[in-house]
Amino acid sequence: MxxxxxxxxxxxxxxxxxxxxxxxxxxxxxxxxxxxxxxxxxxxxxxxxxxxxxxxxxxxxxxxxxxxxxxxxxxxxxxxxxxxxxxxxxxxxxxxxxxxxxxxxxxxxxxxxxxxxxxxxxxxxxxxxxxxxxxxxxxxxxxxxxxxxxxxxxxxxxxxxxxxxxxxxxxxxxxxxxxxxxxxxxxxxxxxxxxxxRPGADAVVPAAGDEIGGPAPWRRPVGWLLVVAFAGQSFSYYGLTAWLPEILADLRGLGAGSAGVASSLFQIFAVAGALATPLVRNRTGSLRLAFVPVALGWLALPGGLLLAPAAWPLWCSLGGAAQGGGFFVFFSAVLAASRTTTENRRLGAFMQTGGYAIGALGPTVVGALHGTGAAAWDPALALVLAALVVLTASGWAATRPRT
The missing domain is CATH 1.20.1250.20 (MFS general substrate transporter like domains)
Structure with a gap:
């Protein structure tokens, strides 16, 4: 070839x-x-x-x-x-x-x-x-x-x-x-x-300069935008998954068992988000418009827990739907930005390498920012909120319409 x-x-x-x-x-x-x-x-x-x-x-x-x-x-x-x-x-x-x-x-x-x-x-x-x-x-x-x-x-x-x-x-x-x-x-x-x-039918041996799959993903602006957006998603997901039961126990006085059940809303509604976001994309014909409710739902979780923790069921549900929808959006953006199977593979791997590297830090960093007193979780939630603001900006840019 x-x-x-x-x-x-x-x-x-x-x-x-x-x-x-x-x-x-x-x-x-x-x-x-x-x-x-x-x-x-x-x-x-x-x-x-x-x-x-x-x-x-x-x-x-x-x-x-x-x-x-x-x-x-x-x-x-x-x-x-x-x-x-x-x-x-x-x-x-x-x-x-x-x-x-x-x-x-x-x-x-x-x-x-x-x-x-x-x-x-x-x-x-x-x-x-x-x-x-x-x-x-x-x-x-x-x-x-x-x-x-x-x-x-x-x-x-x-x-x-x-x-x-x-x-x-x-x-x-x-x-x-x-x-x-x-x-x-x-x-x-x-x-x-x-x-x-036939196994290996799509395998491609790179030629000189490794250009057979198009430009390297790290040479494309969309590659870095997807890395940053997916990093925000992964950091927030793993950080909140690890600490959400304790956050709810401290903020709302829930027992360990009740807090665990409450935080399961974050996982349950991910299924709804994963199924609903493709419908929004198909109905509007725009991946960017499908990303809007994902970004808003994500921002609602830490923002809501900071400003109105009493409404935690709503914030956990919105955040859960957002994390399920976000996964769909970012991998759809990889498909939209890829002209070939090889580009799809390389761009997806690049996004996951950077995104999961940052995501792995989530539980440790969020836990380290946990302080003492009435506002013990404010610094950690503020950091997650900042990460999601970055996700919103980079995700908006990465989901622009492409031909």
Whole structure:
């Protein structure tokens, strides 16, 4: 393939590998992309007691995967370019499976190593799925991206619901190992759904100057805008996910159990946001107009908790819908800014590398700004609000109409 022909490579160069079956496979893969990480949170106390580790060490079991999202995105993109999305996804699921086994093995070293592998395997899926959606479903990419985002949040909700009962009955190791069933099922369905597409058909070996996929994403203004916007989303999401129960307990005097249930609104409404935002985009014909309610909903959460904490159910619901819709908006912006499958892959990996690197700092930084007294959470919430102002400005610029 010559450089000039590669630049004209259509985003959906090959026919769909499996049609509806491939769409189902994408959604089943999506269940693997957050659930194995979220599963640790409900049983972290049992893990600490069993392994005899501090809270800081146990916290690595949830923060390591986010760091892996950032560190592993560039090599994942390279592997996808060499092997093609089909084979790369199978490699990612295999790594995820090995990590799941290792995490439940004896000892903290195995748990941490397994957690890192889980993060690396999920990273491959994070990059592959938007590429496959843009390539094989060009006329339904918005709807499938929304369903993909919603399914990831559904996976998190299912995990939070069943992990504790499972752990009570069979122990935390087996409860976390149960996710291996979903990974194996995903391998089987993905293999069947993609069997008619030649593996590696979309793989591109870069020519001199690495220009075959168009300009490098770091040389494009839209690339940096998406990094900044996605960083604001990730920082706010992970910072608030880690501390929202305690914030609500301190601001409203809720008990630990009530605060945990209350903060679940933030996760539940993400499903609504992920499904509604594509509808707004289709109805208005504008990704930028679909971004407006996302930005307003995000700003409402920390702003509302600062100014009117008594209305916390409203703020948590709006913020939850915004984080689900924001994920759709930013990956749709990657598709809109990509002329080829290669550009889609590289730009998506670039956005995730920078965004998740900043996002991994969220829980630590937000927690460090927690003070004492009546206004204990004001500095932390103000920082999250500032991050979301930056998200709003960069997201508005990144979602401008493109041809």
């Amino acid at each position: 010559t450089t000039s022909s590669a630049r004209r490579e259509p985003r959906a160069a090959a026919p769909s590998a499996g049609g509806p079956l491939l769409a189902v496979a994408v959604l089943l893969v999506a269940l693997n992309l957050r659930g194995p990480i979220v599963a640790v949170a409900p049983v972290v106390d049992a893990i600490r007691a069993d392994l005899g580790v501090s809270a800081a060490v146990a916290g690595l079991l949830t923060s390591l995967p986010v760091l892996a999202f950032a560190v592993a995105a560039p090599p994942a993109s390279w592997m996808i370019g060499r092997l093609g999305p089909e084979r790369a996804m199978l490699v990612g699921l295999a790594v995820l499976g090995v990590g799941t086994l290792l995490r439940s093995a004896d000892g903290i070293a195995g748990a941490l190593a397994g957690t890192a592998l889980i993060g690396a395997g999920i990273t491959v899926g994070n990059v592959v799925v938007p590429v496959v959606i843009g390539r094989d479903f060009p006329h339904r990419s918005g709807a499938l991206l929304g369903a993909y985002t919603a399914t990831m949040n559904v996976g998190s909700m299912i995990t939070l619901s069943i992990t504790v009962p499972l752990a009570d009955g069979v122990g935390w190791r087996v409860a976390l190992l149960a996710w291996l069933v979903v990974a194996v099922a995903s391998v089987v369905l993905w293999t069947v759904a993609t069997r008619r597409r």
